[in-house]
Amino acid sequence: MPEKRQKLIPDEFIPEIRSRVITLDNQDYLLQNDTMYTFYERSMGELSPFFLAIKNEKKILGCKCSKCGIVRVPPMMTHCPDCEFAPTGLVEVSQVGKMNTTPPITYFATSLFLDKAPFGRGRVILEGADTALSVMLYTTTGILVPGLIKKGTEVKIIFRDERVGQISDIYCVPTSELTPEQVTKKGLQESELNWAKPKEPQFPKPTDNDTANFKQCLKEMQALAVKMSQSKRARKAIEGWRRNITVRTKAGEFAIYINNGDFRIEEKKLSSPDFIMACEDPKTLLDGLMYKGAITDSVIMKRLWISKNLEFNTIFKLDRLARFLVMEQKEKTAK
């Protein structure tokens, strides 16, 4: 689960004051590191009871129209626009509800949410409400995959242990992953859930065929890596990025080195890799690098295991590396 941030802008997001020059068609162009920031002490105004109820009482409030009786969650208005602005009043609603539609799953997030992906975000109609509350969605079983949460799936609001009075203080998980007591409990907190821990897969002993396959795949990947390092376009996919990765397969282990445009693969054991990938058949990775299926999808579909979810970002870069090499080859042919 994501951790709370201590600063509004974490230090790692803040670049140094610096500039660089890029040369295109023999002309120099200046690029300057820059930012545009504003701090706020935000007034939560009429929404204060809703956020305070989440923070202090672990309750979800809606607003009920005094005329038509519609209950809106979140309670975003004090008067009902459907009833000539009749006043609304706050009411508490259930913490269990059903998904209004099948929710999307974000695998490639914004820079602020890279460490939270993959996550679902969808709309739940809580019991007692008529409108849908936008919520983040997780599964306690590992990576959220398509089909796990759909339209009509019953979900439960989970409260983070540390709450600051924001909508991100809550998220939902399917009730099918909870005990009956947890489903009925009001104000269920994330520390009360049984979260699956990432566990590196163990592979059976390799056969001679597996070993031969490993050698062949490794050879092909190494040849591809040379091409990628020589491709101007492919290098851009991993520009400024540095990672040493251990890849474990059924028949052997090797290392991937990403170093600011350079891409190298060696049959070597790393003592302290940035992260570990594990796949039974190295062809899973080879296919991805050959642009025959996304490596991202291999992770999502559990054909490839990674030791840190945050390294989805590196996986995306490997997919781009494969795509950019193919694009460069196509453009050369087309032109």
Next chain:
Amino acid sequence: MAKKVGIVGAAITPFKGRWYQKTYYELAQMATREAVADAAISIKDVDSVFYGIYNDIFERACIPEHPLQGILGMQNKFGIRISTGGATGAYTLSAAHAYLAGERFKTALVMGVEKATDCFDFKSMSATPEVIKTIAWSGDTFFEQNIGWTASDSYAEVVLGYMDEYPGTLKPEITAQISALLSQQARTNPYAQRQFDQVTPEEVMNSRYIVYPFKELEICVYSEGAAALILAEEETAKAIAKNSGKPIIWITGLGEANEHSFAGKNQKDMSHIVSDYLGSRRAYEMAGIKDPTKAVQLVELHDAFIHQLEISMAEFGLVPYQTVDSLIEDGLILPGGKYLVNPCGGLSYCGHAVGASNIMSAWSARNELIKRKLKTALIHGTGSTISQYTACAILENE
């Protein structure tokens, strides 16, 4: 009686993933210079300017249009900026039309520009996460920004809602074929960001998930660029056309609708793009179109996402909801089919320089109406959270 309004000049800059060589000042002027040249008039002959710029943060300035007033040669004249998310360009066209039809001005410059990919995430050392973060400031500030709202996931919500309502539609092999088709159409557009990036349906299906159900090659690209149109009321348009020798493309219909931004009872229906339905119907009514399946020949559709392109075609009444995949299965949008959709490659392959995109679409439609001697085109812009905003325009060849 409102005045007739027509397009008498149009131009775009090349759309690129990044324009290192130019700021948005120069991009805006490039498109404007070419548009007045296309109309064979002087910028001094233009009475008013309508700016389409979506996001202040992209341009790194509030009121980013103010330097453009002088740079475009429009000092001491009327200037107004429109910003309605992805639909900015189409709404800008609509606003300019209203001022000319209402006889406030005789001529107008409609200029859209965006410089999106200067945004850069120094943590991942790539632009895209920061670009989508910048767009993500467009989500609801109290209830959605803090939980990972993005343009992609909000449109994906509607797409999945549609798939819940009409199971078996928007099949992956169909969206893949549409993406491949658009990539082929971009091949003849020298201004397209992905002119030489022709993809196969297999490549589309094999591309990685960005936001389920969208794969990388089913999503438009972020672009930098500008587009400009010269609009004129009837008498002025005729005089300009006589001088330039180019036919007038009349704007005969306009329609807009903005839905609720929250879902549920009396709010947004997540299984439809009601704004597309209403926007297109209002445009048809104004243009006197009774049966769009008979009248509309060309569609320049805001294909932010390929799945959404299909839904929008259904909302426009050009294909039934339940059989929307007939766009490909019955060849409706294939070469030689009933509808010519996004001959420029659309936002997916020509590019999506947000404020400029729908203006680029109008530029493309004008070119195609003239070149192919077609009569009627539908222009479309969609934007904001959960496809909330729509603006449509009907263009007709005289």
